[in-house]
Amino acid sequence: xxxxxxxxxxxxxxxxxxxxxxxxxxxxxxxxxxxxxxxxxxxxxxxxxxxxxxxxxxxxxxxxxxxxxxxxxxxxxxxxxxxxxxxxxxxxxxxxxxxxxxxxxxxxxxxxxxxxxxxxxxxxxxxxxxxxxxxxxxxxxxxxxxxxxxxxxxxxxxxxxxxxxxxxxxxxxxxxx
Amino acid sequence: xxxxxxxxxxxxxxxxxxxxxxxxxxxxxxxxxxxxxxxxxxxxxxxxxxxxxxxxxxxxxxxxxxxxxxxxxxxxxxxxxxxxxxxxxxxxxxxxxxxxxxxxxxxxxxxxxxxxxxxxxxxxxxxxxxxxxxxxxxxxxxxxxxxxxxxxxxxxxxxxxxxxxxxxxxxxxxxxxxxxxxxxxxxxxxxxxxxxxxxxxxxxxxxxxxxxxxxxxxxxxxxxxxxxxxxxxxxxxxxx
Amino acid sequence: xxxxxxxxxxxxxxxxxxxxxxxxxxxxxxxxxxxxxxxxxxxxxxxxxxxxxxxxxxxxxxxxxxxxxxxxxxxxxxxxxxxxxxxxxxxxxxxxxxxxxxxxxxxxxxxxxxxxxxxxxxxxxxxxxxxxxxxxxxxxxxxxxxxxxxxxxxxxxxxxxxxxxxxxxxxxxxxxxxxxxxxxxxxxxxxxxxxxxxxxxxxxxxxxxxxxxxxxxxxxxxxxxxxxxxxxxxxxxxxxxxxxxxxxxxxxxxxxxxxxxxxxxxxxxxxxxxxxxxxxxxxxxxxxxxxxxxxxxxxxxxxxxxxxxxxxxxxxxxxxxxxxxxxxxxxxxxxxxxxxxxxxxxxxxxxxxxxxxxxxxxxxxxxxxxxxxxxxxxxxxxxxxxxxxxxxxxxxxxxxxxxxxxxxxxxxxxxxxxxxxxxxxxxxxxxxxxxxxxxxxxxxxxxxxxxxxxxxxxxxxxxxxxxxxxxxxxxxxxxxxxxxxxxxxxxxxxxxxxxxxxxxxxxxxxxxxxxxxxxxxxxxxxxxxxxxxxxxxxxxxxxxxxxxxxxxx
Ligand SMILES: Cc1cc2nc3c(=O)[nH]c(=O)nc-3n(C[C@H](O)[C@H](O)[C@H](O)COP(=O)(O)O)c2cc1C
Ligand code: SF4
Ligand code: SF4
Ligand code: SF4
Ligand code: FES
Numbered sequence: 001x002x003x004x005x006x007x008x009x010x011x012x013x014x015x016x017x018x019x020x021x022x023x024x025x026x027x028x029x030x031x032x033x034x035x036x037x038x039x040x041x042x043x044x045x046x047x048x049x050x051x052x053x054x055x056x057x058x059x060x061x062x063x064x065x066x067x068x069x070x071x072x073x074x075x076x077x078x079x080x081x082x083x084x085x086x087x088x089x090x091x092x093x094x095x096x097x098x099x100x101x102x103x104x105x106x107x108x109x110x111x112x113x114x115x116x117x118x119x120x121x122x123x124x125x126x127x128x129x130x131x132x133x134x135x136x137x138x139x140x141x142x143x144x145x146x147x148x149x150x151x152x153x154x155x156x157x158x159x160x161x162x163x164x165x166x167x168x169x170x171x172x173x174x175x176x177x
Numbered sequence: 178x179x180x181x182x183x184x185x186x187x188x189x190x191x192x193x194x195x196x197x198x199x200x201x202x203x204x205x206x207x208x209x210x211x212x213x214x215x216x217x218x219x220x221x222x223x224x225x226x227x228x229x230x231x232x233x234x235x236x237x238x239x240x241x242x243x244x245x246x247x248x249x250x251x252x253x254x255x256x257x258x259x260x261x262x263x264x265x266x267x268x269x270x271x272x273x274x275x276x277x278x279x280x281x282x283x284x285x286x287x288x289x290x291x292x293x294x295x296x297x298x299x300x301x302x303x304x305x306x307x308x309x310x311x312x313x314x315x316x317x318x319x320x321x322x323x324x325x326x327x328x329x330x331x332x333x334x335x336x337x338x339x340x341x342x343x344x345x346x347x348x349x350x351x352x353x354x355x356x357x358x359x360x361x362x363x364x365x366x367x368x369x370x371x372x373x374x375x376x377x378x379x380x381x382x383x384x385x386x387x388x389x390x391x392x393x394x395x396x397x398x399x400x401x402x403x404x405x406x407x408x409x410x411x412x413x414x415x416x417x
Numbered sequence: 418x419x420x421x422x423x424x425x426x427x428x429x430x431x432x433x434x435x436x437x438x439x440x441x442x443x444x445x446x447x448x449x450x451x452x453x454x455x456x457x458x459x460x461x462x463x464x465x466x467x468x469x470x471x472x473x474x475x476x477x478x479x480x481x482x483x484x485x486x487x488x489x490x491x492x493x494x495x496x497x498x499x500x501x502x503x504x505x506x507x508x509x510x511x512x513x514x515x516x517x518x519x520x521x522x523x524x525x526x527x528x529x530x531x532x533x534x535x536x537x538x539x540x541x542x543x544x545x546x547x548x549x550x551x552x553x554x555x556x557x558x559x560x561x562x563x564x565x566x567x568x569x570x571x572x573x574x575x576x577x578x579x580x581x582x583x584x585x586x587x588x589x590x591x592x593x594x595x596x597x598x599x600x601x602x603x604x605x606x607x608x609x610x611x612x613x614x615x616x617x618x619x620x621x622x623x624x625x626x627x628x629x630x631x632x633x634x635x636x637x638x639x640x641x642x643x644x645x646x647x648x649x650x651x652x653x654x655x656x657x658x659x660x661x662x663x664x665x666x667x668x669x670x671x672x673x674x675x676x677x678x679x680x681x682x683x684x685x686x687x688x689x690x691x692x693x694x695x696x697x698x699x700x701x702x703x704x705x706x707x708x709x710x711x712x713x714x715x716x717x718x719x720x721x722x723x724x725x726x727x728x729x730x731x732x733x734x735x736x737x738x739x740x741x742x743x744x745x746x747x748x749x750x751x752x753x754x755x756x757x758x759x760x761x762x763x764x765x766x767x768x769x770x771x772x773x774x775x776x777x778x779x780x781x782x783x784x785x786x787x788x789x790x791x792x793x794x795x796x797x798x799x800x801x802x803x804x805x806x807x808x809x810x811x812x813x814x815x816x817x818x819x820x821x822x823x824x825x826x827x828x829x830x831x832x833x834x835x836x837x838x839x840x841x842x843x844x845x846x847x848x849x850x851x852x853x854x855x856x857x858x859x860x861x862x863x864x865x866x867x868x869x870x871x872x873x874x875x876x877x878x879x880x881x882x883x884x885x886x887x888x889x890x891x892x893x894x895x896x897x898x899x900x901x902x903x904x905x906x907x908x909x910x911x912x913x914x915x916x917x918x919x920x921x922x923x924x925x926x927x928x929x930x931x932x933x934x935x936x937x938x939x940x941x942x943x944x945x946x947x948x949x950x951x952x953x954x955x956x957x958x959x960x961x962x963x964x965x966x967x968x969x970x
Contacts, residue, residue, distance in 0.1 A: 085284055088305045092282060097312040130312070135305060143304035147284035174299040176283025176290070228727035229881050231922045243921055248727045270918050274887035307911065308891050333880065352722065352880070355705065357890040359880030 004053045004162050007039035008083075009073060011066045012093040012131060013059030017084035018042070020148035021056070024155045031155065034162055052077040054161050056154075060086045060093045061132050063125035074138040079161060082140045083154065085147040085175055087133065094131045101127045142166075146173040182250065189255040198251045205233060205246040208259060215259050216268060216297060219334040220247040221384055223410025224343055227335060230275075232268050232297070235259045243267075269301050277308040278357070279315060280329040281387075288388035289397045294332060295387075311357075318363070320370025323393055324382055331361050331389035337381035340406055349375045361389070380406055419690045420568060423559065426681070430556045435496065437475040439519040441465075442492045443507075444548060445478035446634045447627070447666055448485030448788070453508065454478075457489045460509035464516045474519055480635015482548035483536070485788040487529055492548065493519050505529035534804040535786045540767065542775050543751045544791045547635035552670050555677040558638040564683055566757035567642050570649055571691050574757075579650035580606055583753070585761030587773035592618055592709075592746030593824065593850050594926070595772070595839040601743060604733040605651040608741035613653035615644050616718070616737065616744040619660040619667070620702050620709035623822030624873060626853035628777040629747035631789055633660070633667035636751070637674035641684065641697060643750030646757060648695045651743050656697040659714050663704055671699050706823075706877035710925050711736075711744045713879065724879040725925035746851070748777060768794030772838035782819075782855040785810045792837075799833040802856055813858040817941070821850025823870045823877070824930030826937030827863060846937045848930065862959035863942040864949055867934045868896040874931040885928025888919045892935065899946060902953045902962035909946065913939070 010018060018041060022028065038049045048069070055077040061067055074080060085091035096104045105127075109119045134140060144157050144167075153172045160167035185200030191208050198207040203226065208215050218230035228245035235246045238256035246259070258264075275294065283289050297303075315328035338350040338361070349372055353362045363369040382390050383402045391400050434440075443449075443458040461476045482490045487505035493515075494500050504527040507515060514524045531537070541547075550557035558564070570579050584599025605613060617640060621629040633640060644656045660668050675697050678684040686694045700718050702708045708723040715737050717723035736742025752774060756764045765773050772794040778801065781787050785807030792801060802808070802818060809815050817827040826847030828835070835841050839849050857866065875889040895912045898904040916932035923929045939946060948956050955962060 082305070089276075089281075090310060091284055094310070094312070095280070095282060097310075098280070098314040133305070133310075135307075136309065140305075145304055169304055170299060170302040174283075175281070175295055176286060227881070228924055229883070231882050231884055231924065234922055245727055245924075249729070267918060267922050270914065271883050271922065274883055274891065277891065278883075278887045309894070311890070332883075333886070335881075354880065355707075356875055356878035356880045356886055359886065 003036040004034060005038045005049070005051060006035040006158070007037075007048070007052045007055040007073070007077070008041065009039070009055060009057045009059075009069065010041045011057060011059030011069070011087070011134070012062035013084060013086040014092070015041075015058070016148040017056075017058035017086075017146075017154075020146075020151045021083075021154050022151075024151040027151075027155050031158065035158075048072050048076060050076045054079045054081060054158065056081045056083040056158075057087050057134055058083045060090045061128070061134050061137050062093055063127050065125035067128070067137055070134055070137045079141045080138065081142040081144060081157065081161075082134055083144050084149055085145055088135070088143050088145050089175065090131050090133050091147060094133075097130045101129060142169070144169055144173065145175050146177040147175070149173045150177065187251055187253040187255075189251050189253070189257065191257045192259055200250065200252075202251055203247055204235060204244065204249050204251055204255075204257055207251055208246065208257070213259060215246045216300065217247055218293060218297065218332065218386060219336065221336050221339070222404075222407040224336060224339040224384070224406075227339070230332070230334060231271055234264060234267060236261055236264065265301070269303050272298055272301060272303050273306045273308050275332050276303075276306045277310050279311070279313060279331065286330065286388050287391050287395065287397050287400045288330070291397075291401050292388060293386035318369050319393070320368035321372075321375070321377075321393075322370065323377055324369070324379070324390060325393055326361070326363070326369055326390050327388060328360060329389075330387045332387055333359055333361065334386060335361075336384040336386065337361060337390060340380045340384045344406060344410060345376060345378050345380050347374050347376050347378075350381060420572070422681075423564065423568065423689075426556060427560055430560045434475070434560075436472065438473045438496055439501075440475040440477060440494050440498075441515065441519065442477060442479040442494065442548065444480065444482045444488060444490045446481035446485075446547075446631055447664075448481065449488035449490055450666070452488045452506075454489035456509045457491065457507050457512070460512035461491070461516060464512040468516060470516065474516065477551045478553070479549060480547040480552050481544070481631040481789060483539070483544070483789045484529065484786060486786060487788075490529065490548075491515060495520070498549075500531070503529040503531050533807075534800075535788075535790065535807065538796075538800070538805055539791050540775050540793050541791050542755050542764075542767075543632060543639075543748055543777055544635070544789070545755070546639065547631060550636065552635050552637055553673055555638060555674065555681060555683075558636070562758060563638055563754070564642055566754040567645050567649075567683070568689060570646050570757055571689050571693055576606060576650045576652065579646060579757065582757060582761040583650070586752075586756045586764035587761075587768075587771075588749065588752055588756065588764065589772060589839060590746055591748035591752070591776070591851065593821070593848065595849060598745065598749055601733055601745070602647065602650055604731075605653070605741050605743040608734065610741050612655075612738075612740045613651055614737045614740055614742040615648045615651065615653045615656040616714070616732075616742055617644055617656070617658040617747060617750055618709060618711065618714060618744055619658055619664075619747045620706075620714060621661060621664075621747070621851065622706035622709045622877075623824075623851050623853045625781045625855050626779050626822060626851050628779050628789060628852045630664050630667055631777075632747050632751050633664065634670055637667070637670045638678065639751045639754055640671075640747055641674055641678055643745075643753035644697060645684065645688070645695050646753050647743055647745065647750065649693055651741075653743065654694045654696070656695060657718055657737070658697060658699045659702055659708070659718060660699055661704060662701040668699060668701065675699070705879070706873075707879045707925070707927050710927060713925070714744070715742065724881045725927075727924060748852070769836060769838045771840055776837070776849070776852055778852045778854050780806050780854050780856065783809055783813065783858040783860070784856040794838045795836045797833070798828065798835050798837050801837065801854070802833070806856065809856070809858045813860060816857045816859055816861055817863065817866075819847075819855040819857065819866065819934070820853065821848035821930075821933070822853050823873045824848055824926065824933055825850045825853075826933045827857070827866060827941065828937070829941040846940060847933065860957055860959070862900070862955050862957035863938040863945045864896065864899050864955075865957075865959045867938045868893065868900055870934040871896055871931065874927065878927060878931075879925075882922075882924035882928060884919050885923045885925075885931065888915050888923075888928070889931055891915060892919075892932070896935070899949050900955070900960040902949055902955075902960070904950050906950070909950065
């Protein structure tokens with residue numbers, strides 16, 4: 001059997017979901033034998049590849065770049081998993097949504113900055129007016145809530161998907177877990 | 178309590194199970210006595226039911242309308258169905274509406290792990306909200322010496338209003354405004370800390386299903402809500 | 418007041434009227450008042466005095482004559498109360514001409530043709546006195562057979578017989594839902610409690626509706642009489658009229674009418690020499706639409722926040738302060754005196770099989786004759802819009818009629834030949850409601866119409882239950898996206914899902930019916946939704962579609 005092509009993506013999140021993913025102890029060895037990691041923050045690869053079987057996405061869609069990425073991912077992925085609360089609800093990154101982008105940037109880079117009070121504009125992605133859950137941008141197939149989802153849940157989810165089953169998420173995690 | 182209804186004995190079926198009940202009991206209480214679980218949010222044992230959250234809706238054979246189990250009395254021969262696919266669908270969508278209404282960020286919430294709204298999402302298998310979040314800009318009132326009110330987490334269940342009026346007798350809480358602009362307020366929308374009617378009894382804190390009212394200085398692990406209000410109400414009923 | 422005294426009063430009034438050769442009636446209801454009918458009335462009075470005709474010509478303010486769009490309306494009648502002529506658009510400056518024309522050649526430039534269908538095709542029961550009597554004088558109401566029905570009930574009919582007569586008439590509640598009035602009365606009558614109440618629902622909150630207002634302003638005693646009969650029939654001794662504060666004139670005339678009725682012993686203790694007691698108070702609503710819902714209205718009278726509660730128990734079982742309470746609409750009560758005077762069978766002979774009597778409609782929107790009409794149930798929609806209403810102005814094409822306000826729906830052209838009654842309107846997805854009819858032509862965008870009503874429901878939702886409070890807000894947001902051309906098919910599916918949710922799970926009628934404007938426009942004008950979504954175009958040219966660039970960011 002050929003190995004499943006797996007990708008993980010990190011959008012507007014804290015990387016906690018990736019930590020949880022890596023936190024599955026010896027099970028990661030089992031998993032590694034079943035999958036081929038084709039794209040991930042932990043893999044040095046610039047372009048999102050084609051024909052990806054499962055992509056786990058951490059983080060919300062906050063910038064124009066996030067949205068662009070999501071669209072490419074969706075085109076090239078069979079099963080898209082929203083991993084963690086940021087991807088699913090917007091979570092902490094979305095707490096900025098009550099305010100205008102300029103207000104936020106000003107607060108962070110000018111008012112609260114000691115050195116170099118200046119809003120970075122060059123070479124950084126442009127923030128959208130609102131940070132949004134990824135299913136508002138592309139169709140998502142599986143939702144795994146949690147902040148972060150327990151590694152157990154992530155493992156079972158991926159294992160189920162590889163076995164061709166619909167993962168049963170509800171019982172082991174929740175928003176904020 | 179209506180004495181003529183209380184003396185009537187009625188029989189009914191809930192999810193196919195034969196149940197006997199007094200005529201002044203609600204569908205919800207009879208179901209629970211018989212080990213049938215109907216999800217609820219605005220209901221609180223010991224407080225008057227208001228039928229606001231609509232989570233507890235059930236089907237009654239012969240009626241196209243749905244009935245709130247918490248505020249509908251049983252009648253003779255009633256056949257109640259509590260968990261049809263249609264009801265499950267409606268309940269989930271109502272939950273989605275609640276999550277979309279205000280700002281729930283469970284990960285950084287003081288009620289994380291002890292919240293009835295969060296638990297309800299898990300119980301009903303709600304893993305995401307299909308409706309766009311509204312992100313309203315809401316106030317947090319931390320003027321009280323011991324408690325905090327956070328509009329971001331309020332689901333307008335009115336438990337605080339009822340407990341304060343019905344059990345404590347202080348009537349500090351009320352609802353102001355209409356529709357999506359409705360807000361739980363203290364006194365005449367004055368800062369809670371400035372309230373002269375609040376006795377600081379903490380009942381509202383412990384009946385609030387979410388982190389909309391919590392105690393200062395408590396961590397998420399500590400902010401467990403206690404159920405003494407129901408016990409209090411039950412004892413009063415005995416002595417009345 | 419005893420029966421003899423009542424007759425005496427009538428004789429005096431008739432004698433006094435005999436002295437006059439002509440009367441000039443000036444409509445001083447809200448519509449005409451807004452075009453300065455009060456000044457017209459003043460000018461006519463002065464003119465009559467100046468010409469020394471005040472012994473021959475009686476100038477009086479009366480209630481609504483119906484064709485509000487042409488106000489101020491003035492009518493000249495002779496001693497036998499037969500109409501000589503109706504004038505429209507009469508201002509103070511026309512006083513001299515108008516007075517001079519009494520009994521003579523009419524002023525051609527001012528004549529309002531009353532042979533047109535708008536007037537000729539009406540059948541007046543509720544509005545029978547509107548435009549004829551001075552609403553501020555109980556004597557005029559009494560001469561027009563007023564309080565005769567109450568007298569008959571008290572002297573000849575047992576309460577159960579009164580209920581029977583109302584049941585026989587087939588009258589259904591005019592407040593919107595069309596609940597059989599006799600059945601409601603019977604329920605309250607059967608209740609064992611000592612204390613019962615009668616409430617008149619005069620909250621009239623539907624946008625574009627002013628039927629109840631017109632009755633209250635033009636003929637307030639009729640409503641009091643209906644309530645007193647109801648109280649007698651059901652065993653109540655106290656009544657409340659819950660009137661919206663935005664109707665100051667109606668409130669003033671009601672309070673005045675109550676005072677007069679109390680003075681002559683028609684309200685109060687020992688009415689007409691019997692043991693029947695009934696007092697009425699006016700309560701003001703502060704403008705919340707939801708306070709028209711009966712349980713919210715009752716909370717509001719009790720001094721609580723005006724929010725609905727689950728039913729059962731219905732107010733007829735447990736209403737105001739926990740007592741059995743009869744609550745009916747203004748127009749429902751206004752139908753009662755003629756039913757008791759002429760008999761239930763007479764009333765039941767008018768209308769259709771399941772909807773008896775007449776209905777007052779407020780014609781508004783893109784129609785030539787805006788105003789109030791009272792027509793028999795079962796009149797064809799086409800006749801109401803095109804014959805009475807005079808059709809669509811400016812040669813535009815008819816598109817739809819919106820009935821029932823925010824709880825109703827839009828009825829398209831293919832149903833114009835439908836007979837208007839409770840059941841047929843319900844069959845096409847709308848409701849009769851209180852009687853507002855907003856006519857729309859090709860310049861209206863149906864999505865925009867749906868959005869308007871959803872915005873109304875969103876801001877008028879009381880906020881108590883989740884489906885209505887948050888659902889209307891989410892639905893409004895989706896409709897905004899449709900009208901600016903950015904909605905997706907998924908969002909339309911969600912809109913439909915929310916329609917079903919609100920209909921099935923809301924606590925009260927507001928939330929349950931809030932989806933109706935969306936559902937009917939989606940059903941009959943789906944092409945307009947599609948044009949906005951797929952074609953990025955508003956066919957009626959009403960909505961501002963966002964440019965492609967704007968959509969991206
Ligand atoms: C949101 C809402 C608003 C209502 N507004 C009015 C109103 O303004 N006037 C009215 O007579 N009935 C109104 N109703 C209907 C009343 O609840 C009640 O059915 C009616 O007053 C009963 O009188 P009827 O039987 O004479 O129609 C409203 C109902 C709802 C749900
Ligand atoms: S109140 Fe409950 S649902 Fe809301 S953020 Fe807190 S834990 Fe989550
Ligand atoms: S503050 Fe708490 S108890 Fe009060 S209405 Fe809001 S959620 Fe309910
Ligand atoms: S349906 Fe709307 S108006 Fe009626 S109770 Fe619910 S929130 Fe209030
Ligand atoms: S628990 Fe019954 S409506 Fe909320």
